[in-house]
Amino acid sequence: MLFKTKTPTRSEKDLAGKQNNNRILVICGQIKTMPQIIDNLSKHIALTPQEQELFLSKTEIRHYKAKTILLHAGEVCKTSYFVNSGVLRSFNINDNIVEHVLSFACSGWWIGDMYSLLSQKPGNLFIQVLEDAEIVLLSKENQEILYQEIPKLERFFRILTENSLVAHQERLMDNLSLSAEERFEKFCKKNPDLIQKVSQKQIASYLGVTPEFFSKMKSKLLRK
Amino acid sequence: MLFKTKTPTRSEKDLAGKQNNNRILVICGQIKTMPQIIDNLSKHIALTPQEQELFLSKTEIRHYKAKTILLHAGEVCKTSYFVNSGVLRSFNINDNIVEHVLSFACSGWWIGDMYSLLSQKPGNLFIQVLEDAEIVLLSKENQEILYQEIPKLERFFRILTENSLVAHQERLMDNLSLSAEERFEKFCKKNPDLIQKVSQKQIASYLGVTPEFFSKMKSKLLRK
DNA sequence: CTATTTTCTTAATCTACATTAAGTACCTTT
DNA sequence: AAAGGTACTTAATGTAGATTAAGAAAATAG
Numbered sequence: 001m002l003f004k005t006k007t008p009t010r011s012e013k014d015l016a017g018k019q020n021n022n023r024i025l026v027i028c029g030q031i032k033t034m035p036q037i038i039d040n041l042s043k044h045i046a047l048t049p050q051e052q053e054l055f056l057s058k059t060e061i062r063h064y065k066a067k068t069i070l071l072h073a074g075e076v077c078k079t080s081y082f083v084n085s086g087v088l089r090s091f092n093i094n095d096n097i098v099e100h101v102l103s104f105a106c107s108g109w110w111i112g113d114m115y116s117l118l119s120q121k122p123g124n125l126f127i128q129v130l131e132d133a134e135i136v137l138l139s140k141e142n143q144e145i146l147y148q149e150i151p152k153l154e155r156f157f158r159i160l161t162e163n164s165l166v167a168h169q170e171r172l173m174d175n176l177s178l179s180a181e182e183r184f185e186k187f188c189k190k191n192p193d194l195i196q197k198v199s200q201k202q203i204a205s206y207l208g209v210t211p212e213f214f215s216k217m218k219s220k221l222l223r224k
Numbered sequence: 225m226l227f228k229t230k231t232p233t234r235s236e237k238d239l240a241g242k243q244n245n246n247r248i249l250v251i252c253g254q255i256k257t258m259p260q261i262i263d264n265l266s267k268h269i270a271l272t273p274q275e276q277e278l279f280l281s282k283t284e285i286r287h288y289k290a291k292t293i294l295l296h297a298g299e300v301c302k303t304s305y306f307v308n309s310g311v312l313r314s315f316n317i318n319d320n321i322v323e324h325v326l327s328f329a330c331s332g333w334w335i336g337d338m339y340s341l342l343s344q345k346p347g348n349l350f351i352q353v354l355e356d357a358e359i360v361l362l363s364k365e366n367q368e369i370l371y372q373e374i375p376k377l378e379r380f381f382r383i384l385t386e387n388s389l390v391a392h393q394e395r396l397m398d399n400l401s402l403s404a405e406e407r408f409e410k411f412c413k414k415n416p417d418l419i420q421k422v423s424q425k426q427i428a429s430y431l432g433v434t435p436e437f438f439s440k441m442k443s444k445l446l447r448k
Numbered sequence: 449c450t451a452t453t454t455t456c457t458t459a460a461t462c463t464a465c466a467t468t469a470a471g472t473a474c475c476t477t478t
Numbered sequence: 479a480a481a482g483g484t485a486c487t488t489a490a491t492g493t494a495g496a497t498t499a500a501g502a503a504a505a506t507a508g
Contacts, residue, residue: 048326066303070290084414092401094401096376098401100397100400100401102393102396102397114386114389114390114393115390115394116394118386118387118390121310124397125242154378154379154382155378157382157384158378158381158385161385161386161389162342162385163342164389165338165385165388165389165392166338166342168337168392168393168396169339169392170339170391171396172326172392172395172396172399173316173326175321175396175399175400175432176324176399176432177316177318177324208400218293
């Protein structure tokens with residue numbers, strides 16, 4: 001179906017579910033659960049068990065309720081966020097009125113204010129929890145320390161940045177060349193999970209249309 | 225003045241001018257001209273004279289006439305381009321009709337198809353010379369070799385990518401929240417040089433409006 | 449469970465920008 | 479110098495999506 005149904009509500013779903021859907025590894029007869037974030041790192045670099053330990057020791061896990069704001073516009077962003085469960089968004093506010101969603105992040109995604117994180121100047125972005133979330137926090141400070149201790153991590157974050165750049169370039173071109181309807185269809189194909197979890201208002205904002213127009217567009221698509 | 229004037233024409237200007245506006249360094253009493261690209265690298269990393277030599281030996285300088293297409297959509301991008309002089313653009317073509325400019329590059333800027341360059345798959349972008357240009361070519365192959373020989377270069381290209389990502393995020397948000405007029409004014413402030421060099425049609429395409437609307441908008445701004 | 453807020457829908461009206469078309473100036477090629 | 483192409487302008491008309499408003503449904507708070 002196209003959208004999330006009435007029951008269970010966003011928070012209910014999340015609280016009911018398992019908080020940590022980790023992968024299970026069997027090593028030398030021992031059973032170990034591999035934290036999602038290590039799983040994520042291993043997509044691009046290979047870490048020894050010691051390095052994994054070190055990495056984890058520099059991070060912190062926290063739980064947040066929906067609506068919590070992790071970063072306010074005007075603040076300096078000092079943390080990268082990795083999502084274990086739940087959903088986050090980054091957005092800015094125009095003329096103190098209109099919100100525009102820059103990105104969503106759900107399980108397995110990183111989020112932060114790249115501008116502020118890199119420049120250590122106050123940014124324009126808010127980062128907010130949309131659905132109760134378990135988040136891994138990596139401070140800028142610890143990230144720098146880890147770069148020293150595990151140089152491979154430079155490579156990991158370089159690749160992450162490269163992929164993000166490519167995705168943003170594509171989205172830019174899409175916004176220049178596609179209609180709202182085409183952008184929505186592309187969004188659905190790329191993020192089938194998000195459509196179940198995020199309110200229409202948020203998706204409309206991500207696509208760059210008003211909630212009213214989005215509603216009209218959606219019902220038009222359903223009639224087809 | 226707002227736009228390039230009639231004389232000299234784009235090509236005349238370029239052919240007349242000095243091809244290589246290098247910085248001049250005085251080292252131990254000797255006078256050396258520092259290639260622009262080394263100057264560019266030194267903005268983020270420090271290279272020894274030997275490393276500089278090595279880097280330059282892996283690059284190639286070529287001259288291209290306006291309108292030359294350096295990369296066609298559908299091809300795999302195997303080269304990064306650094307602009308010594310002249311102007312380049314990257315763009316895609318929608319439904320075989322409408323062009324959309326992703327980026328411009330003039331003196332001191334890098335350009336390429338990041339998606340294709342990183343994935344080594346066929347890309348959607350064209351890269352074209354807009355004004356007769358002197359370009360430094362760095363092949364993907366040589367770039368990888370240089371990463372091995374001068375690991376600092378990883379850092380350089382990481383920073384380049386990070387800055388590009390931040391710029392693209394900002395442009396995305398601008399496209400979501402600003403009017404064409406506001407985007408144009410911002411473009412003028414950020415790229416005063418480009419306005420002199422690039423045709424209105426290209427700027428309109430970059431901003432995401434038709435040349436007709438751009439013309440109307442411009443004359444409205446001039447009347448103010 | 450009720451009250452209040454937030455989200456979603458529908459519909460009328462409005463506007464920024466697109467499309468089409470035609471004319472003029474300019475640039476490039478020969 | 480002539481000719482053909484490309485860029486720019488202006489104007490009429492069209493449309494995707496915004497704005498405003500108001501009611502219904504759903505979520506959240508008390």
